Amino acid sequence: MLLLLALFFSFSACAKNKDLLACIDDHPPYQILGDTPRGIHISALHKLASLLERDLKFLQSPNFARCLVFLERGEVDVIAALNPLAERKDFAFFAPFKPADALRVISKDGLQISSYYDFKDKIIGVSRGVRYFNRFDNDDDLQKIEIQNVRIGFSLLQKQRIDLIMVSPAMITAFSDEINAANLKVSPIALEEMRNKQTFFGFSKKNKLGIDEAEIQKKISEAYKTGYFE
Template identity: 35%
Template sequence: MQLIRESFGGACMVFKATMFFFLAIVSFGLASETHINAEPTHQTDANKVKWPNTQPVLRFAINHFPPYSILSEGKPPAGMNVEAMKIVAEQLNMRLKFVECPFARCIVLLEKGLVDVFVGLTYSAERAEFLHFIEPPVAPGSVQTFFARAGSSISINEFADLDGLIVGLLRHSLYFPEFDKATNFAKVEANTHMQLIDLLLNKRIDAFVGSEQRFNYLLHEQGLTDTILQQNYTIRDDRKVYLALSKHSVHSDLAESFSEALSYAKNKGVFETPFDGSSSEELQ
């Protein structure tokens, strides 16, 4: 009888051990299955990660300069210069970024390398210290003239008529050598074309200088063609107008590539003037 109890007890122990082993295997299998089922969820989340845009950014300094560059609230920049730079950026496989700035500020940003390019600058030795002037030029030159208030005693028929006047000009702009170097009249600088118009309307200056086409367009746009009149004295300056690339830009060593891209854009006719065809840019 004792032998039967011992045999039965041993069988029970074997059965318990077998069941423990079986449950352990099942538990391990379930754990493994749970881990495997969790894996696809992890992969799905990883696939949702958005990789950064790897195209280089081309920072295009732009001021309100219709019809060449037009900045309107709530609308993307437009105009011939904008269309040209879109083509240039596409040819260079770059992503175009617009940096809006008054003209004087744009020049400062170029000098510091905080923007890469600007369209519509004339060459000077001072500017060449921090800018590449990309060939081909975008225009051969511009007609410069003077504007005064209607009804004022100001009449500018020749350069000598500027003697003693207070003349407004755009800060950092170049016009024509005789004017740029002159000291026989006072010069008042403004940051924007509209500031020049405001200065004249408020009688802070006697006249201002600028592109004939540019200001006729702007005065018509503002309804001021009977209030501010173009003077008889004009001068054709043949200094070429360029796309300028900052020497402090990360793209500074790509001047040749910019030249090729600009040639492609120019051959597409994007710089053709909407006026009389004599010029496509104001000298700045």
């Protein structure tokens, strides 16, 4: 009887750890929610699951901030594209999976942004829970308002409720119709030198993968160097 109980609990532990649960929010073209989620980061998560020999499952969230809460609690195992900030290292560990994307400024009709100093006195939409780069994130002199996500940001730009948002070139392509219809401006300002050079998976320290943290980081780092996630 004791042997049977031991085998049962051993089997239950293995079954518990067979999945990789990722939290995703609406963030096209990286993450597009639906019955079958798709996007650039979704593809990377599928490759991650294969690398770790786990079955990928998704928890679809209304925003990125909620995903962070789930990660901190250990209710999900991983988030794609989580910056390794000091305040997050208490509950998460990180591994790079691709070079960081560029960052561009989209501004409302009639407004051109030529340098970081042009951010002053502008209403800037920032996606809930997202960190951009240290200088901006810690600049308390700027007027920032929280928005649900970038999709809402484009809508507010069209209505001239905000002055600018920051997005990647891939998102500019994904929202090209909205940008052209509202005559929004794509700024030439370059922000790359202010940002992280890599994009990271963020894993909960309370994850249920049953794999050592160092082993996860080693596997992903080695795969990243070979271009596995491209």
